[in-house]
Amino acid sequence: MKLPSLLRRRSAPEVGGVARLDRRTKNLTKRLRPGEIAVIHHSDLDRVSAEALVAAGVSAVVNAVPSVSGRYPNLGPGILLEAGIALVDDVGEDIFTAVKEGDRLTLDSGLLLDPDGAVVAEGTLVTTDLLEEQLRVAREGLSAQIEDFTENTMRYLREEKELLLEGIGVPEIRTVIEGRHVLIVVRGYDYRSDLDALRPYISEYKPLLMGVDGGADALLEAGYKPDMIIGDMDSCSDAALRCGAEIIVHAYRDGRAPGVERVAQLGVPTVVFPALGTSEDAAMLLADTKGARLLVAVGTHASLVEFLDKGRSGMASTFLTRLRVGPKLVDAKGVSRIYRSEIKGWHLILLVLAGMLALLSSLLFTDIGSAVGSVFAARIGDLFYWIKELFT
Known part of the structure; x- marks a missing residue:
C-alpha cells in the first residue's frame, strides 16, 4: 500500500x-464525537x-498495541493517515487505567499529556515512512498467512462437510425463502454506496432482506426493514432486533450461543x-439450503486481504462457502464504482425538449392541433411583417 507523497510533508502538530x-x-x-481522541486496543487495525x-x-487515535503486527499488510492505519488523523501506537495496556473516559488529553508527537502537562503514556507516532516500512515487512511475511489460511480451510472442510455439502444442521425457520432473491447485507467495505446503488434492483425485484449483525442497522439506515x-x-442495535425480523443466532459448533441471552432480554x-465460520457464511448457507433463487451480497469479504483484515482464522470458511453457493451468488461489491444512477442538468433539458417536441408533433396531426398551428404560424408571420416595416 503506497501512501500519497503529500502525506510525507505533513507535520505532527499538537x-x-x-x-x-x-x-x-x-x-x-x-x-x-467529532474532535475526540479514540483510545483503542486493536492489533492489525482493519x-x-x-x-x-x-x-x-x-482528532487522534491512540492504540495500546501495534496497529500493524506484521502478520499481513492491513489497511486501517493508512486510512487514518490519509484522513489526516494522528495515530500513536503501542502505548501499553496501562493506558486503560491511567486515563478515564472523558479526561482531556493532549497529544504531542508520541506523548500523551494530561491538562497539567504530565506524561500519561508514551508510544510511537506513526508516520507515512514508518507505516510503509511496516507494510513492506508485512507483505514479505504474507506467505505464512497463506499457509495458515490453507490449513484452516482444510480443517473447516473436515469438520463441516455435512453442512457445507448437504446442508445438514440448517435450522427450521418461519421465513419462506424458496424461489426468492435474497439480499445479504454485511457492514463491510463500501456497503453504504453499494446498497444505495442497488435501490432500483430492490424496488423491482423485492428481494428478501437479510442483515448480518450490523448489516441489519445498515438496512434500517437505508430505509429498509430487514x-x-x-x-x-x-453488533446490531436493539431497534434492529425489535423491528419484527426473524432472528437467527449464530452459535458456536458446540451449541453455545451468547447472543441468545441478549435477544431474550x-x-x-x-x-x-x-456452525463454524463467520455469520456471513451462515447466512449464505441458510439461504442456499432453503432454496433461494439468487443471492446478492453487499459488504461481504471476497479477497485474501479482506479475509485477514477481518482478523479471524475462520475466514477460510468463506472461501469454501462461496464455492458452495457460487452459481447463485452475485457479489455487489464495488457496484457503486461502475454504476451511477445520476441525471445531469443537460439530461433534464434534453428530456424537456424531447417532451415538448413530442407534444407539438402529436397536436399537429389533430384537427384542433392543425387549427392552433395555423393561428400560431399566422401570428409569427404578422410579427415578422411588423419587424420588417419597422426597419424599412
Missing part, C-alpha cells in the same frame, strides 16, 4: 481533545474500523444455528 476508551473499536465508534473512526471525526437478522448479535424469539 492535538487535544476528550478521551473515549474501549477495547472493542466497533463499540467505541458508536459513542465517539479498514472497516478505520473508516468508522474517520466517519466519527476523531426480513431476517443472522449473527452473534454483538428484549423478549424477541430466536432460532439457533450452530
Whole structure:
C-alpha cells in the first residue's frame, strides 16, 4: 500500500481533545464525537474500523498495541493517515487505567499529556515512512498467512462437510425463502454506496432482506426493514432486533450461543444455528439450503486481504462457502464504482425538449392541433411583417 507523497510533508502538530476508551473499536465508534481522541486496543487495525473512526471525526487515535503486527499488510492505519488523523501506537495496556473516559488529553508527537502537562503514556507516532516500512515487512511475511489460511480451510472442510455439502444442521425457520432473491447485507467495505446503488434492483425485484449483525442497522439506515437478522448479535442495535425480523443466532459448533441471552432480554424469539465460520457464511448457507433463487451480497469479504483484515482464522470458511453457493451468488461489491444512477442538468433539458417536441408533433396531426398551428404560424408571420416595416 503506497501512501500519497503529500502525506510525507505533513507535520505532527499538537492535538487535544476528550478521551473515549474501549477495547472493542466497533463499540467505541458508536459513542465517539467529532474532535475526540479514540483510545483503542486493536492489533492489525482493519479498514472497516478505520473508516468508522474517520466517519466519527476523531482528532487522534491512540492504540495500546501495534496497529500493524506484521502478520499481513492491513489497511486501517493508512486510512487514518490519509484522513489526516494522528495515530500513536503501542502505548501499553496501562493506558486503560491511567486515563478515564472523558479526561482531556493532549497529544504531542508520541506523548500523551494530561491538562497539567504530565506524561500519561508514551508510544510511537506513526508516520507515512514508518507505516510503509511496516507494510513492506508485512507483505514479505504474507506467505505464512497463506499457509495458515490453507490449513484452516482444510480443517473447516473436515469438520463441516455435512453442512457445507448437504446442508445438514440448517435450522427450521418461519421465513419462506424458496424461489426468492435474497439480499445479504454485511457492514463491510463500501456497503453504504453499494446498497444505495442497488435501490432500483430492490424496488423491482423485492428481494428478501437479510442483515448480518450490523448489516441489519445498515438496512434500517437505508430505509429498509430487514426480513431476517443472522449473527452473534454483538453488533446490531436493539431497534434492529425489535423491528419484527426473524432472528437467527449464530452459535458456536458446540451449541453455545451468547447472543441468545441478549435477544431474550428484549423478549424477541430466536432460532439457533450452530456452525463454524463467520455469520456471513451462515447466512449464505441458510439461504442456499432453503432454496433461494439468487443471492446478492453487499459488504461481504471476497479477497485474501479482506479475509485477514477481518482478523479471524475462520475466514477460510468463506472461501469454501462461496464455492458452495457460487452459481447463485452475485457479489455487489464495488457496484457503486461502475454504476451511477445520476441525471445531469443537460439530461433534464434534453428530456424537456424531447417532451415538448413530442407534444407539438402529436397536436399537429389533430384537427384542433392543425387549427392552433395555423393561428400560431399566422401570428409569427404578422410579427415578422411588423419587424420588417419597422426597419424599412
